[in-house]
Amino acid sequence: MVDHDGAAQVADITSGYVFDGPTLHLGAALVDGTLHTDAQVRLPLAMMNRHGLIAGATGTGKTVTLQVLAEQLSAQGVPVFLSDIKGDLTGLTSPGTASERLAKRTAGVGQDWTPTGFPVEFLTLGGDGDGIPVRATITSFGPLLLSRVMDLNETQESSLHLVFHYADKNGLELYNLADLRAAIGFLTSDEGKDALAELGGLSKATAGVILRELVTLEAQGMDAFFGEPEFDTADLLRTASDGRGIITSLELVTVQQKPRLFSTFLMWLLADLFAELPEVGDLDKPRLVFFLDEAHLLFTGSSKAFRESIQATVRLIRSKGVGIFFVTQTPKDIPGEVLGQLANRVQHALRAFTPDDAKALRATVSTFPMSPYDLEEVLTSAGIGEAVVTVMNERGAPSPVAWTRLRSPESTMGRAPEGTIPAVVASSPLLDRYSTPIDSHSAYEELTGRRPSPEARGPVSAGTTAPAPAPVPEERDAEARRIEEDILGVPSPPSRSDRSDRSDRPSTKDRRRGPDNNEMADLALKAAGVIGKELARGLFGTGRRKRRW
Incomplete structure (x- = not known):
């Protein structure tokens, strides 16, 4: 650590994370290696549409952080979309299990922990798995x-x-x-x-x-x-009967050999939401928060037109009330034009085993506001479930950098009990609409x-020939x-x-x-590199459909 007044730093963090509106609780701050329960680190709910980044090396707790955020968003009535590549987020449906170790950790970060399951829908691409089939024309x-x-x-x-x-x-x-x-x-x-x-x-x-x-x-x-029936992105915006936001989980365990398909499909969902949702400006809470796991797959080998379209989506969809969080290993996985639009940062530990790792570490540190922490040291020594955090406050300014011990999920960490997913899918109101x-x-x-x-056209009227x-x-x-x-x-x-x-x-x-969305025509032409306004098909060249909102 650099020399500084630890008490002043704790006070700065404590006051820097006090907000007027509702918040998501991330955890408690660490200063000089000591956990300060009173220095609570939070994220304003109204700022979730300013987008964010969850980064860190494999095994540092990114997925658990995503789970903690998804739970709190759901509890405050905000629908969530996330992609589950390893099946580790299926446990969101089931209450967690108490233990002495868990009780000690949650007490240390000031968390009033209660085992809770959350409303979840499970989707799969084209029915390749146990979830509800998702298709696109x-x-x-x-x-x-x-x-x-x-x-x-x-x-x-x-x-x-x-x-x-x-x-x-x-x-x-x-x-x-x-x-x-x-x-x-x-x-x-x-x-x-x-x-x-x-x-x-x-x-x-x-x-x-x-x-x-x-x-x-x-x-x-x-x-x-x-093919059809095509998935309607309006179904991502639903809430449960008790008012909690429904967490839609795209299960990708069986399609790991098709990374380009599922990463591109995620952008189709965002493009469709952008095309269909009305402008709402800044809200007290977002209409939907989108978590894009393995975000590097979006950009690896992508064309300039594709990257420009992602950049435009991130910049413009905020006014539609949608927040996007990219989940990846290092910030360098995200192009600078996109990274600059991610106001909320949760950076887990990084490794520095090679010269390239050391370079990536220095580049990551340079993206944070100035702070008393020696961030190179913190980011190579932080434990599992700890992260360096800075968020956008309600005035639009970055909060103080806080080395944070994060909260624990209230649902099951890891896979849900056997038979949970088939039971959830069988009871889903979406099953009849999309299964066949x-x-x-x-x-x-x-x-x-x-x-x-005749089946494709509907019933034949009397007096007509089929x-x-x-x-x-x-x-x-x-x-x-x-x-x-x-x-x-x-x-x-x-x-x-x-x-x-x-x-x-x-x-x-x-x-x-x-x-056609004439408002986006010029942008679509530039992104797609095509001549003629008649070729403009929206932000990603996607087709338009009648709104359900």
């Missing part, structure tokens, strides 16, 4: 995010924008991978060459690359994610001359593979429908798309 996902998933270069991404533009202009709904393949196949066929000539810029070679990537997505099982996939009339049917089935049935999934996939083979010149691999049965499709739901 190709149209809604948009070309920028889809290019990110498929790892397309800028030329290929621009070509994909043209395909989406053609589909929009001609009223072709792109719900699933087969629809997008059919659109590409049509544009590169003899029948569609005139339309292709009007668009320009889409060669057969580029189309072949995109189709190969689509085949790869299907082989990885991602065709189950793209839908196959609506879309680009595939339009471009192949098919007609939707339309011809749509192709069964196997026939549909065979047609899509034929298109690929015509363009690629090689046989495409078997689809998932050839490997497993699919359930019958129920009737379609009403579409929720609305007019």
